[in-house]
Amino acid sequence: MFYGLIGFFAGIIGGMGMGGGTILIPALVLFANIDPKIAQSINLISSIPMTLMALVIHIKNKNVVFKLVVPIALFGVIGAIFGSFVANYLSSEILRKIFGAFLLLVGIFEVKKGFCQPSKKNSSQSTREE
Template identity: 75%
Template sequence: MFLTILGFLAGIIGGMGMGGGTILIPALVLFAHIDPKIAQSVNLLSSIPMTIFALIIHIRNKNVVFSLVIPIAIFGVLGAICGSFVANYLSSEILKKVFGGFLLIVGCIEIKKGFCDQKKEKCGK
């Protein structure tokens, strides 16, 4: 039941374009006690069908700017290849810390944006 709910939440987050791995990877590592490398692999594989359906809906709603997609996709693929090789050489403990640090930074940025939007003020970068 846990994995079903987790997959559903990751699908919602991924469908909104925020990356289901933000939910899926930490949940698999913390609650299902899965090795971070395995959790990353599960996230990547499970994101394929979720991404395809979300992409179809976004294209139908004309929310895709293809001139932005092409360079991001090309360099994203190159980055994914490099990241996969690097992940193979790092320990699971280091990957946990790096991913946790990344989530912390993203969380702080989102909190700052939420406060700035709420006050209708411009915040410094």
């Protein structure tokens, strides 16, 4: 049941396009005591069906710009191959620290963006009121 809940929330986040691994990997490492390399592998294999379902819905809603997909996917595959080889030579502890630092940076950028950029809803209301 616990793993099902983790997967459910990872699927929600992944379906929104934010990457279910941001939930899945830390949850497996922190709460289920799974080695980070195993958690990353679980994330990669479980993301395939989640990604395919989300992709079908996003294509149906015309939210995909296909001319951007090819270069991103091509270089993403090259990066994935490189990252997989690098991960084999790094200890799980170093990978844990790198992933933690990455999540911290993403969180900082998101918080900064939330404070520094006015929301569209508030700015459109203020122009109507004027």
